[in-house]
Amino acid sequence: MATYSRLPGSVALITLQNPPVNALSAAVRQGIVDTVQRALKDPKVTSVVICGQNGKFCGGADIREFAGPMLGPPLVPMIHAIEAVDKPVAAAIEGVALGGGLELALGCHYRIAHSKALLGLPEVTLGLLPGAGGTQRLPRLIGLTAALDLITTGRHISAAEALKLGIVDQVTDSNAVDQAVEFVRSVAGRS
Numbered sequence: 001m002a003t004y005s006r007l008p009g010s011v012a013l014i015t016l017q018n019p020p021v022n023a024l025s026a027a028v029r030q031g032i033v034d035t036v037q038r039a040l041k042d043p044k045v046t047s048v049v050i051c052g053q054n055g056k057f058c059g060g061a062d063i064r065e066f067a068g069p070m071l072g073p074p075l076v077p078m079i080h081a082i083e084a085v086d087k088p089v090a091a092a093i094e095g096v097a098l099g100g101g102l103e104l105a106l107g108c109h110y111r112i113a114h115s116k117a118l119l120g121l122p123e124v125t126l127g128l129l130p131g132a133g134g135t136q137r138l139p140r141l142i143g144l145t146a147a148l149d150l151i152t153t154g155r156h157i158s159a160a161e162a163l164k165l166g167i168v169d170q171v172t173d174s175n176a177v178d179q180a181v182e183f184v185r186s187v188a189g190r191s
């Protein structure tokens, strides 16, 4: 699931909840669709932060659901809907942003990472290619050569490398959610 709360300063906080790594189960995807719609419709909300509970942003597809039929909202339109929100949306990346988790973050307008976070597109290690926009959004953001390296090796990179490559906008040693909230407050209302 995903919870919704409105913080002072008109920021909506969406928190992914699916232990242990807040993977994108059908319930989490449905929760994201519902809470993003809620933030979009709430006139008091001017910006949005998406984070994961317990210091983990998102470990990607929920591998526990791989054996069963695909249920719940698909990932691609869900991420498109986030990208299309006309209020600034930031991903607060703590712990991991892997696979679909990084693709979710790439659909956000900004990414703020904790210094110890790991990011990557490990799909290739499962015999897959990133299928939820990562093969488009990552090259647009960091260029083809660097994106191909990450997509074809599946390697995890540090927040420092992600900052250097241009995947994340800021890295912090303190609380990434607080930092992301402060960041979106500062850009709210800008075109």
Ligand SMILES: C/C=C(\C)C(=O)SCCNC(=O)CCNC(=O)[C@H](O)C(C)(C)COP(=O)(O)OP(=O)(O)OC[C@H]1O[C@@H](n2cnc3c(N)ncnc32)[C@H](O)[C@@H]1OP(=O)(O)O
Binding pocket: 020, 021, 023, 059, 060, 061, 062, 063, 064, 096, 098, 099, 100, 101, 122, 123, 126, 128, 131, 132
């Ligand atoms: C289509 C495909 C799409 C959209 C994809 O996203 S494919 C990519 C899917 N994600 C991954 O391949 C990530 C796999 N996980 C890892 O690399 C690691 O587990 C980790 C880096 C996330 C954490 O590593 P570590 O701290 O060493 O801990 P463990 O490996 O022991 O894992 C801890 C528990 O988390 C469970 N886990 C990890 N990833 C997932 C996941 N994607 N879905 C569901 N559960 C996940 C893992 O099984 C461990 O559970 P327990 O054994 O403790 O019950």
